[in-house]
Amino acid sequence: MAIECSCDECELKELFFQNISASEMESLCQSRVEQNYDKGDYIIEQGKPVEEFIYLKRGLVKLFITNANDKEQILSFAKPFDFVSLLSILSKKHHSYSVMAIEDSTTCNISIRDVKRIIRENGKFAMSILEKMSMVSDNVIDESLAIRRRNLRGRVAYVLLHFYRDIYKTEAFELPVSRKEIAEYIGMTTENVIRALTEFRKDGIIKIFGKVIEIIDEHKLQQISEHG
Amino acid sequence: MAIECSCDECELKELFFQNISASEMESLCQSRVEQNYDKGDYIIEQGKPVEEFIYLKRGLVKLFITNANDKEQILSFAKPFDFVSLLSILSKKHHSYSVMAIEDSTTCNISIRDVKRIIRENGKFAMSILEKMSMVSDNVIDESLAIRRRNLRGRVAYVLLHFYRDIYKTEAFELPVSRKEIAEYIGMTTENVIRALTEFRKDGIIKIFGKVIEIIDEHKLQQISEHG
DNA sequence: ATCAGTTTATGATATATATCAGTTGACCCG
DNA sequence: CGGGTCAACTGATATATATCATAAACTGAT
Known part of the structure; x- marks a missing residue:
């Protein structure tokens, strides 16, 4: 019996969900939610609990923190296939940063518990996530140094x-x-x-x-x- | 037959090598190398190939990049139990940053291949590495923002x-x-x-x-x- | 002990950036 | 239609920081 899952055609599957079994894929596919945002909408609000693993399918977003004087500091701009919620979601209970759509955007959201479960059950998947995560963090840090100098x-x-x-x-x-x-x-x-x-x-x-x-x-x- | 491994007593085992089986631990223990550095010694040189997973047991180090004009930009100072080589080693073939001992230091080095192998074979270990890594990157980014404002x-x-x-x-x-x-x-x-x-x-x-x-x-x- | 090189320190000045004040034009709302 | 708000823009001035010059203290090598 063939499994129907639109994720099979998703470009993100190649980039991200490598090394994942058909049944794991199906389980993710069941629980995932696609979400549309208009320009200016919050995708993630600083301080809110981390519940979902979110990545960007379409659009453009900014990551920023709001400091004590209500001033914003923008950390980076992310485009599709950058894993926008990847930075701190695995170590923190609450989001350190806000994410806002600066163009109309679509995200694909998966329960953080499901992602963690698959990481624990599937080391190859874990390895590919680690590599991606390493890359994203590196980029933010490199950008920050590039700007500073x-x-x-x-x-x-x-x-x-x-x-x-x-x-x-x-x-x-x-x-x-x-x-x-x-x-x-x-x-x-x-x-x-x-x-x-x-x-x-x-x-x-x-x-x-x-x-x-x-x-x-x-x-x-x-x-x-x-x-x- | 009990396995003799000095890593069993290492404080880092608690912090880092959680969820690891006795045989995996033994294998790491066999291949690991402890290295001493004097103040001023390079531990990692920017541009050199990534071969080892390195963490700090004793001392104090600085992470920095050397820019086009031979000026150094210091990214962060790391003390023991901060995983100094964790930032980019999983996604890059060559080190993006240099690491230098600013006090006499001791590191424990494990072949990057061994670490990657265990990540792939042991999802729980992978999860704990992911969490640590997430934390380290977050700290660097937070520090950078803290300084900037x-x-x-x-x-x-x-x-x-x-x-x-x-x-x-x-x-x-x-x-x-x-x-x-x-x-x-x-x-x-x-x-x-x-x-x-x-x-x-x-x-x-x-x-x-x-x-x-x-x-x-x-x-x-x-x-x-x-x-x- | 001496010399060269580096680190710490201080002052004068130059420069880059922030702040403040104000103008214009676009857009929205009543 | 008028009034309000906001983003883009410009100029004058203030302020923070960099640069340059100099010197003393210290460090390492011979």
Whole structure:
């Protein structure tokens, strides 16, 4: 008797659910829930109990923490196939970070208990999760160091290149974030992010149409990203 | 026939090698190598292949990356039972970071292949590794955010409190790092770290005898750490 | 004991970034 | 239609931090 499970066709199966048996897959498939979010919706709220293992199928999200003065610090932007809830869910009872959709998004949610059970029962699956997790954490840390060693212009250039190369891959794209959010990500003020963008525009490196940015001189932007 | 293995008495067994069978333990015990390092020795060199799973039994180390201009950025300081090589060893072929002993240190090294084998064969062990790993990465990320949201004085205060509370637990202790290394950790210049320390001394918050720091007013230091 | 190199320290100045104040334009709501 | 809010933007000024120069104390090697 063949088992019907839409997960079989899911791209995430390749990436993530390797080394998993048909019956384990079926069990996950039964319990998983797909969830849609509009831009601006919270997917995870800081402080809430960790109940589900969540990953992103579609859209774009930001991970951030809200500090004592209600200011946000953005940790990273994640696109599909980045495992957004992977960072702390295995060691903490409550979420350390919030996750918000910055574009309309779809997640696939699995009970954290089920995932933990399969990890315990299936070492190969555990190994592949460990590898992925290791990669995600590394990326967040690398990004943070990359930002830290740059000055204002370098940081803004870095962010633009990130959206251009890693996410949209087209010279003209609509920024999914406000200038304020860029500032919260790179740890500078909104005004200075705007000033840097204006400078790039005046120098003919980019064009700006509101939220739409067009990369004119990628090479120059790369130089600024490296040397400020 | 009882198995002789000094690992049975190792404190790390409790923390780390939970859920491991006697035969697995014996196999690890056979292949493990203990290594001593003097202050200043490299334990791991950035770019070298990942061959061993390393953790710290004794001493104190710094994790850092060396950037294009040969400047060091210190990621974190790790004390025994922090799993120093855990961050990227499972996903990368080469070390992303260097690790150096900043006090005389002892590590216990296990072939990465053996660890991976046991992860695959023993899901419970895998689960406990995942939890630890999750915690270590989280700490690095949290620290980085904690530093980022502080100003110079707050950052220096934060570091002093870190050494005082998490490592030495005694009012007077010898800093295991130079002012330059503190600067590399908190992302400020050496001169400004020194200036902040001098200010604290003049305000009667600490005493300075070369590398020895004595915490006089922890409460005040805490306030500075929080509010700059 | 001496020399070279490094760490700690301090002051003067330059520079980068934050803060504050205010303008404009888009969008939403009554 | 008017009023309110918010994001994007700009300029003036304040502040924090970096840079540069210098010197004393210390460290290691010969």
